[in-house]
Amino acid sequence: MAAVTDAALMVPGPRSTTQVALRWLLFAILGVFALVYLFPLFVMVVTSLKTLDEVRAGNLLSLPQNPTVEPWVSAWSTTCVGLTCEGLKGYFLNSILMTVPAVAISAVIGALNGYVLTKWRFRGDGVVFALILFGCFIPFQIVLLPMARTLGLLGLASSTPGLVFVHVVYGICFTTLFFRNYYAAFPNDLVKSAMIDGAGFFRIFWRILLPNSVPIIVVTVIWQFTNIWNDFLFGVSFAGGGGAMPVTVALNNIVNSSTGVKEYNVHMAAAIIAALPTLVVYVLAGRYFVRGLMAGAVKG
Amino acid sequence: MASLTIRNVIKRYGTIEILKGINIDIDDGEFLVLVGPSGCGKSTLLNMIAGLDTISDGTIAIDGRRVNELHPKDRDIAMVFQSYALYPNMSVEQNIGFGLEMRGVPKDERAKAIADVARLLQMEHLLKRKPSQLSGGQRQRVAMGRALVRNPKIFLFDEPLSNLDAKLRVEMRTEIKKLHQRLKSTIVYVTHDQIEAMTLATRIAVMRAGELQQLGTPREIYDTPANTFVAGFMGSPPMNLIRAKVVDHDGGPHAAIDRIQDGEIVLPLPANDGLRGAAGREIILGLRPENITDPQSAAAAGPGPVLETDCLIEVTEPTGPDLIAVVEMGGKEVMARLRPDANARPGQRSRLVFDMGKAVVFDAGTEARIA
Numbered sequence: 001m002a003a004v005t006d007a008a009l010m011v012p013g014p015r016s017t018t019q020v021a022l023r024w025l026l027f028a029i030l031g032v033f034a035l036v037y038l039f040p041l042f043v044m045v046v047t048s049l050k051t052l053d054e055v056r057a058g059n060l061l062s063l064p065q066n067p068t069v070e071p072w073v074s075a076w077s078t079t080c081v082g083l084t085c086e087g088l089k090g091y092f093l094n095s096i097l098m099t100v101p102a103v104a105i106s107a108v109i110g111a112l113n114g115y116v117l118t119k120w121r122f123r124g125d126g127v128v129f130a131l132i133l134f135g136c137f138i139p140f141q142i143v144l145l146p147m148a149r150t151l152g153l154l155g156l157a158s159s160t161p162g163l164v165f166v167h168v169v170y171g172i173c174f175t176t177l178f179f180r181n182y183y184a185a186f187p188n189d190l191v192k193s194a195m196i197d198g199a200g201f202f203r204i205f206w207r208i209l210l211p212n213s214v215p216i217i218v219v220t221v222i223w224q225f226t227n228i229w230n231d232f233l234f235g236v237s238f239a240g241g242g243g244a245m246p247v248t249v250a251l252n253n254i255v256n257s258s259t260g261v262k263e264y265n266v267h268m269a270a271a272i273i274a275a276l277p278t279l280v281v282y283v284l285a286g287r288y289f290v291r292g293l294m295a296g297a298v299k300g
Numbered sequence: 301m302a303s304l305t306i307r308n309v310i311k312r313y314g315t316i317e318i319l320k321g322i323n324i325d326i327d328d329g330e331f332l333v334l335v336g337p338s339g340c341g342k343s344t345l346l347n348m349i350a351g352l353d354t355i356s357d358g359t360i361a362i363d364g365r366r367v368n369e370l371h372p373k374d375r376d377i378a379m380v381f382q383s384y385a386l387y388p389n390m391s392v393e394q395n396i397g398f399g400l401e402m403r404g405v406p407k408d409e410r411a412k413a414i415a416d417v418a419r420l421l422q423m424e425h426l427l428k429r430k431p432s433q434l435s436g437g438q439r440q441r442v443a444m445g446r447a448l449v450r451n452p453k454i455f456l457f458d459e460p461l462s463n464l465d466a467k468l469r470v471e472m473r474t475e476i477k478k479l480h481q482r483l484k485s486t487i488v489y490v491t492h493d494q495i496e497a498m499t500l501a502t503r504i505a506v507m508r509a510g511e512l513q514q515l516g517t518p519r520e521i522y523d524t525p526a527n528t529f530v531a532g533f534m535g536s537p538p539m540n541l542i543r544a545k546v547v548d549h550d551g552g553p554h555a556a557i558d559r560i561q562d563g564e565i566v567l568p569l570p571a572n573d574g575l576r577g578a579a580g581r582e583i584i585l586g587l588r589p590e591n592i593t594d595p596q597s598a599a600a601a602g603p604g605p606v607l608e609t610d611c612l613i614e615v616t617e618p619t620g621p622d623l624i625a626v627v628e629m630g631g632k633e634v635m636a637r638l639r640p641d642a643n644a645r646p647g648q649r650s651r652l653v654f655d656m657g658k659a660v661v662f663d664a665g666t667e668a669r670i671a
Contacts, residue, residue, distance in 0.1 A: 100553070178436065185381060187385065188382075189381045189382075189383045189385035190385050190387060192350075192372075192379075193381060193385040193387075193446075194387070195352070195371075195372050195381065196350060196351075196352075196372045196373060196377065196378065196379050196399075197373070197398050197399035197402050197446075198373035198399060198402035198403050199373075199398075199402050200502065207387075208387055209391075209397075209664070211389035212387075212388055212389050231576070242324050
């Protein structure tokens with residue numbers, strides 16, 4: 001009985017000195033880790049604001065003496081990617097043109113798949129889902145050659161639609177998994193009720209399921225956006241030289257160019273520009289991401 | 301409003317028969333309650349009427365028109381689900397109007413229909429709310445409004461009250477009954493609650509393990525149950541089912557029942573063709589608790605043989621309006637319903653009156669009613 005009372009009092013009651021010390025130790029360790037993780041970003045930001053001379057002077061950690069946005073301007077519009085010297089802007093646009101449709105199409109297909117696999121069950125639906133799930137575990141490298149051949153046959157090689165196609169195909173497995181698990185916990189009675197009310201297949205999907213899918217849509221969009229935007233391998237393989245090159249590949253080409261002076265400040269600015277959209281998406285929708293993943297996990 | 305015909309309906313999953321040939325006919329304006337324990341197939345049958353489940357064999361017809369192959373939306377039915385199944389993204393108004401919208405009813409007509417239903421169910425003030433902002437009883441009301449607004453041929457209710465607390469359940473029960481009396485609509489109502497069945501139905505279908513046990517008015521089901529299952533399922537406390545043997549006594553059939561403490565008791569059976577020449581036959585005697593009572597309460601007993609005798613009371617359970625006394629007969633606990641102030645003490649003998657006019661007799665083997 002006494003033990004129970006002590007345990008019950010431990011949390012809200014006054015803490016012993018040891019407990020306070022341990023708590024401070026915990027904060028200290030967390031603080032150190034936070035610094036370690038923030039350190040690269042700090043270096044990138046300060047370096048991108050320095051002149052090249054100052055960068056050469058060698059102190060990575062010092063704040064810029066004469067802050068300048070010149071490296072950012074250069075990274076955006078004048079630095080050389082391979083042979084053309086027009087900065088990242090064109091490739092940034094390529095990435096947007098590739099990512100937005102790919103995210104949208106793969107999310108819609110995933111949602112429809114999830115809807116059919118849970119609300120319009122058919123013989124063998126379990127096997128179909130298992131096969132789709134299997135797709136999540138196929139490594140990128142394996143599909144490179146067959147995909148190159150397929151894109152060639154479809155006439156989509158080295159084009160933005162080609163990249164969209166690749167990312168949609170690869171993304172469907174994940175989006176289907178997300179939506180299927182979410183819709184598995186979606187009450188069947190709502191679908192039955194809508195059926196009696198006279199709504200058909202697409203109307204039920206559009207009017208009943210989708211409006212109640214906000215959390216899983218956010219999860220899917222973040223997941224797909226980050227993966228597709230950050231993808232390098234498909235980009236370099238299927239649009240490495242062409243006008244459809246995504247920003248990740250362009251960044252690599254800037255940083256790895258073997259001629260001329262290494263403009264570290266420009267490289268840093270370019271890297272931040274390339275990473276910015278995913279950061280923005282995380283900041284805007286990150287709360288839903290955690291919440292959505294949890295909701296799916298617990299209910300399913 | 302319409303009649304409903306269910307003819308030899310069978311539901312199979314693989315080789316397993318969930319429903320084994322159900323036959324039910326109800327007329328326009330009837331309130332049919334499907335009642336039975338979990339897994340008896342009552343919800344499956346309702347889903348088949350709704351068109352949410354396929355019919356393996358047999359025919360379901362609404363107003364004489366076969367609907368087996370019709371899509372749910374074309375059957376002109378409306379359903380109230382146990383979970384209410386309100387669309388969480390829509391307001392109450394939109395929920396009620398959704399079925400009309402899907403059927404292409406113009407907006408102003410829709411608004412008028414919604415307003416009428418809201419007035420009928422006294423929920424005009426809720427129309428702009430979302431389902432998540434409603435209490436259980438209000439959600440129930442909206443679910444009913446959604447069914448009412450379409451003015452369908454048949455209403456289907458799937459255990460609509462089982463998610464409500466006890467008090468609200470009784471209120472809504474009365475409300476459904478009132479609604480039926482006012483609208484004179486045809487209703488099929490599924491429940492496992494025998495009190496709901498008794499209070500609401502014009503006809504009850506008692507089901508067990510995919511078979512229809514009995515179809516009849518509440519009075520028929522209560523007074524003349526087709527077998528011991530129906531007898532034991534309907535009524536609270538349920539009908540006493542006592543093993544007995546038919547003996548001839550004073551020139552009429554009597555039931556002889558063994559008792560451990562008080563020795564054999566011989567109860568007169570109602571004169572009935574089913575018992576002619578039945579002497580020596582093993583039977584199960586069915587006697588409702590209210591037909592075993594104290595001498596004062598028994599004054600109101602109907603015509604029919606009566607026997608008064610002392611019985612050893614084992615337990616007494618006051619329920620408020622009654623005192624339930626438990627006595628032992630034929631190796632089973634038998635419940636007697638006495639006045640709350642009746643002079644019955646556990647462990648003592650008390651005078652009980654057996655009103656045998658309402659007794660029913662089942663065959664001990666088949667458990668079907670013979671008298």
